[in-house]
Amino acid sequence: MTDSQPSKWRDRLPLIAVVAVAAIGAFALRDYLSFESLRDNREALLAFRDDNYALTALAFVLAYIAIVAFSLPGATPATLTGGFLFGLFPGALFNVVGATIGAVLIFLAVRTGLGRGLAEKIDASDGRVKRMTQAIRDNGASVLFSMRLVPVLPFFVANIIPALIGVRLSVFAATTFFGIIPGGIIYTWVGVGLGEVFARGETPNLGIIFEPHIIGPLLGLAALSFLPTILKSIRKEPKA
Known part of the structure; x- marks a missing residue:
C-alpha cells in the first residue's frame, strides 16, 4: 500500500461516518423525528423548556x-x-x-472525502461539464444564494453539489446562512402556531412556501441575486 492510500482513507473517514450515521438514522430515528412524536411529547417539551431554557436552546x-x-x-x-x-x-x-453549521460540516466532509479529487479531475477535463462547473464557480454567490432562496433541490443535495465542484467555503457558508433566512422564518412562523394545529387534530401546511404570495417574492429575490452576473456578462468585452 502506498503512502497516499492511508491518507486518502483518512480523508474519507468523515464522509464514511456521515453516510453510516445517515443510513442508521433513516431507519432508527424516523419514528422519533416526526410530527407525531412532537405532538405526543409537546407538553413535556414545553415543561422542560420552562424549567431549563438555556439548556433546551443549546440541545435544540x-x-x-x-x-x-x-x-x-x-x-x-x-x-x-x-x-x-x-x-x-x-x-x-x-x-x-x-x-x-450542519450544512458546513457535511460540506467539509464531502469536500475532504471526494470533492478535491473530483474538482481536480473536472479542471483537467474538457467539455461542457468543465464549462458549467467553472460558470458556477465564477458566479458562485448568485447561484448558491438563489438555490437556497427557492428550495427546488433537497437541502442535503444543495450541501453536497458545491463541495464536489470546489466552491469556496466562505461563499458556501455565507450564501447558506443568508439564503435560508426567508424560508427559515416562514417555517418557524408555521411552528409558532403548531400548538393550535395539534389541538384541532390537524397537520401543519408544509406547502405554504410554494403558495403564490410567498414563492413570488422569493423568486423575485432569486432573480435579483442574478443581476450582478447578468451585468458582468453584458459588460464583459470579447477576448482578442
Whole structure:
C-alpha cells in the first residue's frame, strides 16, 4: 500500500461516518423525528423548556446541527419545533444557525472525502461539464444564494453539489446562512402556531412556501441575486 492510500482513507473517514450515521438514522430515528412524536411529547417539551431554557436552546441547536450534518430525517419537523418552543425569535435564529453549521460540516466532509479529487479531475477535463462547473464557480454567490432562496433541490443535495465542484467555503457558508433566512422564518412562523394545529387534530401546511404570495417574492429575490452576473456578462468585452 502506498503512502497516499492511508491518507486518502483518512480523508474519507468523515464522509464514511456521515453516510453510516445517515443510513442508521433513516431507519432508527424516523419514528422519533416526526410530527407525531412532537405532538405526543409537546407538553413535556414545553415543561422542560420552562424549567431549563438555556439548556433546551443549546440541545435544540446541537440536535438541529446533527440532523443536517448527517442528513437525518426530520429537518422540517425540527424547524417547526424551533418556532413551537422558542417563538418566531429566537426560534428562527436557532433554526438558521443550526442549519448553517450542519450544512458546513457535511460540506467539509464531502469536500475532504471526494470533492478535491473530483474538482481536480473536472479542471483537467474538457467539455461542457468543465464549462458549467467553472460558470458556477465564477458566479458562485448568485447561484448558491438563489438555490437556497427557492428550495427546488433537497437541502442535503444543495450541501453536497458545491463541495464536489470546489466552491469556496466562505461563499458556501455565507450564501447558506443568508439564503435560508426567508424560508427559515416562514417555517418557524408555521411552528409558532403548531400548538393550535395539534389541538384541532390537524397537520401543519408544509406547502405554504410554494403558495403564490410567498414563492413570488422569493423568486423575485432569486432573480435579483442574478443581476450582478447578468451585468458582468453584458459588460464583459470579447477576448482578442
